[in-house]
Amino acid sequence: AEGKLPSLGRLTAPMIVVQDVLAALEKLGLAARARSSAKIIAVTGSAGKTTTKEALRHVLSAVGKVHASPQSFNNHWGVPLTLARMPADCDYAVFEIGMNHPDEIRPLVKMVRPHVAIVTLIAAAHLGFFRNLDEIAKAKAEIFEGLEPDGAALLNRDDPRWKLLDKMARAAGVEHIYGFGENARATFKLLKCALHADHSVITAKIGGQEISARVGAPGRHMVQNVLAVLGGAHLVGADVARAALALADLSAERGRGKRHVLRHPKGPITLIDESYNANPASMSAAMALLNATPVSGEGRRIAVLGDMLELGDHSAKLHAALADLIVGTETRTVFLAGPQMRALADILPDEIETEYRAGAEDLKLVLLSALKPGDVVMIKSSKGIGFSKLVDALLSKFPAVAATAKQT
Known part of the structure; x- marks a missing residue:
C-alpha cells in the first residue's frame, strides 16, 4: 500500500495506510455505530428510497441533529462510509440501503443496526437479476435481519406484497410491524389528500392523532413517501407535529422531480x-x-x-x-x-x-x-x-x- 503514496502527489492530509481499504472503512463504521446513541432509521425499496431518506433528514432536522446518507450512498462502499462519518452527538441518523442482487442488504443492515426499517415499495426495479417481484421482496426483506432488539418494521400497507414482507419480518424475529398507506388497516393512515400542481395538502392518522400538513414537493407518490416519513418519525420518538410542519418546505431533489x-x-x-x-x-x-x-x-x-x-x-x-x-x-x-x-x-x-x-x-x-x-x-x-x-x-x-x- 505504501508504494501507492507517491501517486498522491503533494497531498498533505494525514493518511493511514491499510491492507484493505473497504475492510478498514467497515471497521470505522462499526466503531461509529458502537459509540452512537442516535435513533437510527434504515430505508430500502424499489422506488422512493432517496426521496424518503431526504424527507426524513428534512423533517427530523426540525427536532434534532440529523446525520444521513449523502446522495444515493447506499451500497457496500456508501453505507460504511456514511456510518463512519456519523457524529457521536447526533440525535437521529437515516441510512439508505440498496441492492440489485440477493444477499447485498444483509451485511449492510447488520452494520447499521437500525431501530426502524422502512420498505417503501416493491416494484420491477432490477428485475433482470430476479425471476419475479416476490424474489425482489425477499431480497429487500433482508433489512429486517439487522434490526435492533425491539426494533420496528414499517411497510407499505398498499403494496400487493405487504403479506409477504410481513411474513418475512416475522420470520426474522421482528415483533413490531406497522403499515403506512390508505389501507383501512394501516397504522399510519392517509385520511384526506388534495393534490395541487406544486404541493399537496394531507391529513393523516399518526400515532393516534390526526395530523394535517402541507407537503411542499408535489405528487401522489410523494404523499405515500410522506406517510412513511411521519410514521418513521413517530416510531423514533420525534415530535410528529413539528416534523409535519417542516414538510411545507420539503422540495424535490435534482433528478428526482x-x-x-x-x-x-x-x-x-x-x-x-x-x-x-x-x-x-x-x-x-x-x-x-x-x-x-x-x-x-x-x-x-x-x-x-x-x-x-x-x-x-x-x-x-x-x-x-x-x-x-x-x-x-x-x-x-x-x-x-x-x-x-x-x-x-x-x-x-x-x-x-x-x-x-x-x-x-x-x-x-x-x-x-x-x-x-x-x-x-x-x-x-x-x-x-x-x-x-x-x-x-x-x-x-x-x-x-x-x-x-x-x-x-
Missing part, C-alpha cells in the same frame, strides 16, 4: 427533472406528476423518456406497457431515446406525436428546437442513459428563473 421555470424568449417553460432513475413504478408516478402540472397558453405536456435499465428479459414488455400509461394522460407529445425505448416508440398510437432517437445526444437538438412557451416538459430515464445531459442543455439554453433554481 426538481422543477425549474425556464426563460424562453417568448414565455416560460416548466421543466420537471426526473433524470436520475427510472423503473415502471417511478415512470407511472412521474407521468402522473406531469399530468397534474398545468400548462399555460398553447403549451403542451411533453414527456421525454429514456430506457429503464436492469429489466432483463422483461424489458421490451415493460417498455411497451408504458403506451397505455401515456395514452391515459393528457400528454400528447413524447420524445424517446435509448435502445429499449424502441419497443415503446413502435407501439404508440398516431394520436401521440412521437420522436425517437438512438441516444440522449441524438435527441438533444431535436428537443431544444421543439420547445415552445407554456410547455411543461418532464425528463425521465435511468441514470445510465445520460438524460441529465438533456436537463443541463435546457438549463444552458433557457436559464432558470432564479427563484426556481431552488425549488418551488
Whole structure:
C-alpha cells in the first residue's frame, strides 16, 4: 500500500495506510455505530428510497441533529462510509440501503443496526437479476435481519406484497410491524389528500392523532413517501407535529422531480427533472406528476423518456406497457431515446406525436428546437442513459428563473 503514496502527489492530509481499504472503512463504521446513541432509521425499496431518506433528514432536522446518507450512498462502499462519518452527538441518523442482487442488504443492515426499517415499495426495479417481484421482496426483506432488539418494521400497507414482507419480518424475529398507506388497516393512515400542481395538502392518522400538513414537493407518490416519513418519525420518538410542519418546505431533489421555470424568449417553460432513475413504478408516478402540472397558453405536456435499465428479459414488455400509461394522460407529445425505448416508440398510437432517437445526444437538438412557451416538459430515464445531459442543455439554453433554481 505504501508504494501507492507517491501517486498522491503533494497531498498533505494525514493518511493511514491499510491492507484493505473497504475492510478498514467497515471497521470505522462499526466503531461509529458502537459509540452512537442516535435513533437510527434504515430505508430500502424499489422506488422512493432517496426521496424518503431526504424527507426524513428534512423533517427530523426540525427536532434534532440529523446525520444521513449523502446522495444515493447506499451500497457496500456508501453505507460504511456514511456510518463512519456519523457524529457521536447526533440525535437521529437515516441510512439508505440498496441492492440489485440477493444477499447485498444483509451485511449492510447488520452494520447499521437500525431501530426502524422502512420498505417503501416493491416494484420491477432490477428485475433482470430476479425471476419475479416476490424474489425482489425477499431480497429487500433482508433489512429486517439487522434490526435492533425491539426494533420496528414499517411497510407499505398498499403494496400487493405487504403479506409477504410481513411474513418475512416475522420470520426474522421482528415483533413490531406497522403499515403506512390508505389501507383501512394501516397504522399510519392517509385520511384526506388534495393534490395541487406544486404541493399537496394531507391529513393523516399518526400515532393516534390526526395530523394535517402541507407537503411542499408535489405528487401522489410523494404523499405515500410522506406517510412513511411521519410514521418513521413517530416510531423514533420525534415530535410528529413539528416534523409535519417542516414538510411545507420539503422540495424535490435534482433528478428526482426538481422543477425549474425556464426563460424562453417568448414565455416560460416548466421543466420537471426526473433524470436520475427510472423503473415502471417511478415512470407511472412521474407521468402522473406531469399530468397534474398545468400548462399555460398553447403549451403542451411533453414527456421525454429514456430506457429503464436492469429489466432483463422483461424489458421490451415493460417498455411497451408504458403506451397505455401515456395514452391515459393528457400528454400528447413524447420524445424517446435509448435502445429499449424502441419497443415503446413502435407501439404508440398516431394520436401521440412521437420522436425517437438512438441516444440522449441524438435527441438533444431535436428537443431544444421543439420547445415552445407554456410547455411543461418532464425528463425521465435511468441514470445510465445520460438524460441529465438533456436537463443541463435546457438549463444552458433557457436559464432558470432564479427563484426556481431552488425549488418551488
